[in-house]
Amino acid sequence: MDDLFDQPAPETRILELRTELERHNRLYYLDAAPEISDAEYDKLFRELEALEAKHPEFDDENSPTRRVGGAPLESFQQVRHLVPMLSIDDVFELKPTDEPQEGFVAEAELIDFYKRLQKNLGREHVAVTVEPKIDGVAVSLVYRDGKLAYAATRGDGTTGDDITNNVRTIRAVPLTLAGSFPSLLEVRGEIFMPNEAFAAMNAERDEAGLPTFVNPRNATAGTLKQLDPKMVANRPLAFLAHGLGAYDGPELATEQEFHALLDATGIPRNHPIKTAETLENLLDAVRRIDTERHDLGYGTDGAVVKVLSRAEREKLGYTSRAPRWAAAYKFLPEQKETLLKDITVQVGRTGVLTPVAELEPVFVSGTTVSRATLHNEEEIQRKDIRLGDTVIVEKAGEIIPAVVRVITEKRSPGSKPFSLLDHIGGKCPSCGGPVAKEEGFVAWRCSNFECPAQARSKIKQFSSRKALDIEGVGETVADALVNRGLCRTPLDLFALEAEQLANLNLGTDEEPRRFGEKNATKVIEALERAKEKPLDRWLYAMGIRQVGESASKELARLHPDLVAVASSPILQKVADISRWESERKIVSPKNKELPPADDEDKQARQKQHDELKARIDEGARELAPYRLSPDAGTVVAESVTSFFASEAGKHVIEKMEELAIHPASGNYAPKPAEADLSSLPLTGKTFVITGTLSMDRDEMKSYLESKGAKVSGSVSAKTDYVLAGEGGGSKRDKAEKLGVKVIGEEDLAALLG
Structure with missing residues (x-):
């Protein structure tokens, strides 16, 4: 009985457990000096979970139990940064040419940056810090009274996405600060995936038949865009702080004092940090960072240089896009x-x-x-x-x-x-x-369209997220399907039965490894969903040479369905015009490589030349209403017409008919002047995206395309708008030179009404 009276009240024990778990998190992730085993940590964690479930009146959104993720969101809310979240201007390590250059200095741009600091501050010695430039995703963490209030992406520098629920799942991010802390502390930093954790995650995904990520940064960015925090909790994300935003506390005169505050409150920070007071010191520090960064275990691509004194930073000030007191020096590859x-x-x-x-x-x-x-x-x-x-x-x-x-x-x-x-x-x-x-x-x-190597890679392409998104079919599964004789082409996937897939051996005959019923069910369900995917996804999935995402979108705009693409008079006309252009150059009487034999030959060739010119002009007039983009130009047209005239292309059309799969266009508007602008208000408009926007670039591209726009990667005289966020200098500059209108997201909203 005495033991019962000795037990702390539920609220007291909950607070004790939260404090203890946060302390162990700091010991593990910040100090790399754990005091207890994983099993002991899990025991404390489960005790806290049970108490919180029993006493919901003591709920706290910053409890360590929230790191497992909460309920999925419908969308991200926008949050305005307390202090603008600017980017840092890049300066580049220069690459020597094959010919020796007198006076060549690889660090010339960095030297120029330091000389500007000297000139603007009026003295030779300017103290700066030098630290690795982490190749991650920039975020802002706001703490009020020692508790994480919210976390946000950079967005356009003024407004970003509220990703608090996702960031709470990252164990390296403290939910409550240690020691004494200011009433308001906003830290800027990078979320990233450590190299080893990224490799292990990719290996697991491939084994499970899921698509693998290209690199840690893309994986991190994609993870933070997830609306389900539980999914984020299963990804190996880490965080390091490197900058200060809004702040209400004792004066921080230098960068070193800011670092001391981070250490005292338990916020992990970027390292190593070098200090330099002369140009020679700076160059030496940058070279040492270049050497040491390879042992850090995560992606880096440069060194960030910042003026040490905050008073001097204020004196140097800012441009419209970046501080004048900092620069990111980008290294050449080792x-x-x-x-x-x-x-x-x-x-x-x-x-x-x-x-x-x-x-x-x-x-x-x-x-x-x-x-x-x-x-x-x-x-x-x-x-x-x-x-x-x-x-x-x-x-x-x-x-x-x-x-x-x-x-x-x-x-x-x-x-x-x-x-x-x-x-x-x-x-x-x-x-x-x-x-x-x-x-x-x-x-x-290889001209054998049933080549096993092509079958493997085509199945992988066919199943990829940007194609038909057939979850569960990755490289390992594709290899097994081909090796076991179950698939010779991607369309053979639709003939598979659940039992065949479940018993698929992903290992060797000596060490078999079964795919399993659960995975098989996922694939069968994904294949059913794939049948309803729009035409552009199917065109991209087929892996036709020269037909990427943009070309697929343009082809879907021009054609109502797959059969129309396969027998397209538009594409045939584009290909014909190209052939006529080539013929016209050959028969031209002015062809110096093949001059006319005599006057009679000259007249005959002139007649041919004029007839071809008339055909070309007539063809151009026929195509004009379609406002073809370069994505459906000669190379794509020839590739698509050749593919559907080949045995492989004919097989696709026949097989699709057998399977009763008839992909329809989701953006069909062949003649922009006749398009229904109520559903596709940006039809006929070409956009280029640059800078940092409120959503990921791929998301913005998809959004614009859903409104009928064409999104290009480069600015030209045919571009209608450049949608610019924070940064994006070169495309913005080119647009201004060409007289192309540069708009922001508010302008886009107005454009869409």
Whole structure:
């Protein structure tokens, strides 16, 4: 009985547990010095969960139990930043050319930045901090009276998405601050995925048949856009702070005092931080950051330089987009020397044969590299790459390994230039079928449309999120389906039965691994949903050469359904005009390479030339009402008409008819002047997106396309609007030069009424 009286009241115990769990979180994630085992932590966590369930009157949104995620949201709310969340201007490490340049300095742009600081502050020595530039997603965390009030994305710098529920699931983010804290503290930082955790997550996703992520930053950005916090809680997100926003507390005179505040309150911060007081110190600190960043375990692509004194920052001030007292110095990719032991040839989804360098393993930009892309045979010949060469490799964009050049001084005397055709014995390395190089193209291709290697990659493309989004069919499942003889083409997926899929062996005969009923059900359900996907998704899914997302959208705008695309008079006319243009150049009497034999020949050729010109002009008049974008230009038109005239294309149409799948366009408006603008108000308008907006760029692109707009990647005289958020300098500048209207999101809202 005495024990019962000794037990603390529920409210007291709940507060004790919350405090203790937060302390253990800080010890684990901030100090890397855990005091208890995972099992002991879980025991405390479960006790708190049980008490909170029994006593909902003591509910607290910042309880550690909220880290498992709450109920899904319908949409993100917008939140206005207390202090504008500006970006930082980039300065770049310059790359030397092959020819020696007198006075070349790789850090020239960084030196210019420091000299501007010296000039504007009127003295030679300016103290600055230098820290790694984390390749993550920028966020703002606002704490009021020591508790996390909300978290928001950068958005347009003024307004962002409220992602508080998602951020609460990140264990590195303290929900309540330790020690003494100011009444208001807004910290800016980066959310990211550590490299090892990202690799492990991708391996798990691939094993489960889910699509893998391209890189940690894309995975992080996609995760934070999820409306279901429980899904976010299952992703390995981390956080590091690096900047101060709104603040109400004792004066922080320097960046070092801000760092001390972060440490005292338990907020994890960026590291290492170097301090430099001269230009020489700065250059040395940046070089040390470049070396040390590869041991950090997460993606970095530069060094951020900030003036140390906050008073001096105020004096230097801001431009409209960025502070004058900070710069992000972007590093060139790290390069290493290694041996090219062999070249293997992979077969892609369109049959393209891609040579890959097999290397002596070398540590580059934080990981061991043993393979690198060689792009194509022409690139190999241009760089004169040969088997056995000593080569320089780098990670393009710090992600994809590539061979940069050969160290010819170390070449063996008997080495021979590389021939892809000889290397593969004239046959496809996957199926042994014939290979060919089309006129005007540099790539060799396997021409067997039932090639197993193409089947694997085509099934993966067909099932991808941007295509038909068939959850559960990733690379591992695609390999198994082809290897077990269940699929020769992507459309064979629709003939699969649940039992076949459930018993699919993803392992080896010696060590079988069953796909399982649950996964099989997911795939069958996703295949049923895929039948109703719009035409543009189906066109993208087919993997037709040159037909990406933008071209698929444009083709769907021009045609009501798939059969119409396959027999399109519009595309045939585009292809015809291209052919007539080529013929006109050849028959022209002014053709210097093939001049007329005599006056009679000259007159006959002039007549042919004029007839072709008349055909071209008439064709252009016929096509004018369609306002074709470059996405449905000559290359796409020729590729699409060739595909549907081929055996593979005919098979697709026949098989789709058998399966009773008839994809219809979701944005059909072939003649903009006749379009119903009530449902598609932006029909006929071409947009270019630049800068940071309130939603992810892919989301904004989809939104504009849903309103009938065409979204292009580059600004031209044919662009109607540039939708600009914070940043985006080069596209904004080009638009102004061309007289293209630059609008913001408020202008877009007005445009849509």
